[in-house]
Amino acid sequence: xxxxxxxxxxxxxESSVFEHAFKNKIPLxxxxxxGSGKSRFVEFMAERLNLRxxxxxxxxxxxxxxxxxxxxxxxxxxxxxxxxLTMAVKEGYLLYLDEIAEARPDIIVAIHSLTDHRRELFxxxxxxxxxxxxxxxxxxxxxxxxxxxxxxxxxxxxQRFATISFNYxxxxxxxxxxxxxxxxxxxxxxxxxxxxxxxxxxxxxGLTETASTRLLVNAAxxxxxxxxxxxxxxxxxxxxxxDEPDVVEALSDxxxxxx
Numbered sequence: 001x002x003x004x005x006x007x008x009x010x011x012x013x014e015s016s017v018f019e020h021a022f023k024n025k026i027p028l029x030x031x032x033x034x035g036s037g038k039s040r041f042v043e044f045m046a047e048r049l050n051l052r053x054x055x056x057x058x059x060x061x062x063x064x065x066x067x068x069x070x071x072x073x074x075x076x077x078x079x080x081x082x083x084x085l086t087m088a089v090k091e092g093y094l095l096y097l098d099e100i101a102e103a104r105p106d107i108i109v110a111i112h113s114l115t116d117h118r119r120e121l122f123x124x125x126x127x128x129x130x131x132x133x134x135x136x137x138x139x140x141x142x143x144x145x146x147x148x149x150x151x152x153x154x155x156x157x158x159q160r161f162a163t164i165s166f167n168y169x170x171x172x173x174x175x176x177x178x179x180x181x182x183x184x185x186x187x188x189x190x191x192x193x194x195x196x197x198x199x200x201x202x203x204x205x206g207l208t209e210t211a212s213t214r215l216l217v218n219a220a221x222x223x224x225x226x227x228x229x230x231x232x233x234x235x236x237x238x239x240x241x242x243d244e245p246d247v248v249e250a251l252s253d254x255x256x257x258x259x
Contacts, residue, residue, distance in 0.1 A: 035212020
C-alpha cells in the first residue's frame with residue numbers, strides 16, 4: 001500500500017469525480033476563491049493516481065507559444081523545443097493550468113481541440129497534429145469572483161469541462177487542515193479560523209481578496225516555528241490583504257482580539 005505524503009482533506013466527493021473524469025477522458029475545471037485548496041487537490045490526485053503533473057501558473061503574459069513550444073537556435077542549428085502542453089500530450093501527463101482566466105485568449109484556442117472528442121493538439125509551426133496519449137488529462141482552475149466581468153471564462157469554454165466548485169471549508173474542517181499542515185495546537189487553529197471568518201464577512205473594508213486557508217496555514221507555520229503570534233498574524237494575514245493603513249490597522253486590531 002502506497003502512503004500518500006500530500007495531505008488533503010476531502011469535503012465532498014471530489015476525488016471520485018476526478019478519477020471518473022480521468023477514466024472517461026473529460027477535462028476538469030476547478031473553480032473557487034484563491035487559497036481554497038484547488039492546487040493542493042490536483043497535487044494530491046496526481047500522487048494518488050501515480051501520474052506526473054505539470055503545473056503552469058497562468059498570467060497575462062502567458063501565451064500559446066509558451067505552452068506549445070518554440071524553435072530555438074543551438075549553435076548553427078534551429079531545433080524545436082516542446083512546451084509543457086506538448087510534452088504532457090505526448091508523454092501522458094496531467095497538465096494543470098492554474099488561473100486560466102488570467103492567460104491570453106490564444107491559450108483557449110490552443111487547447112480547443114484537446115477539450116473535445118478529438119483530444120488532439122495541432123502545432124502550426126510544425127504542420128503536425130499529435131493525439132493525446134491515454135493518461136493525458138487537462139485540468140484548469142479559475143477564481144470566478146476575481147475582477148468579476150473582466151476576467152471570466154466564456155460559457156462556450158466552460159461547457160467543455162466537467163466542473164468542481166471549491167470554497168473555504170467548514171470551520172471544524174479548516175481547523176483540522178491547519179493542525180495537520182502545521183502541527184499547531186488545535187486551540188490556536190480554531191482561533192485562526194475565527195479570525196478568517198470575521199475577515200470574510202467584513203464587506204465594508206473593500207478587500208480584493210479575503211483570508212484564505214493558505215494564509216491561515218502560513219500564519220500557523222510561522223507561529224509553530226516560534227515567531228511571536230501577533231507578528232505572525234500581521235505578516236502572514238494582515239499585510240498580504242491590504243496596503244491601506246486604516247485597513248491594516250483594523251485587521252490588526254481584529255487579530256489581536258484573538259491572540
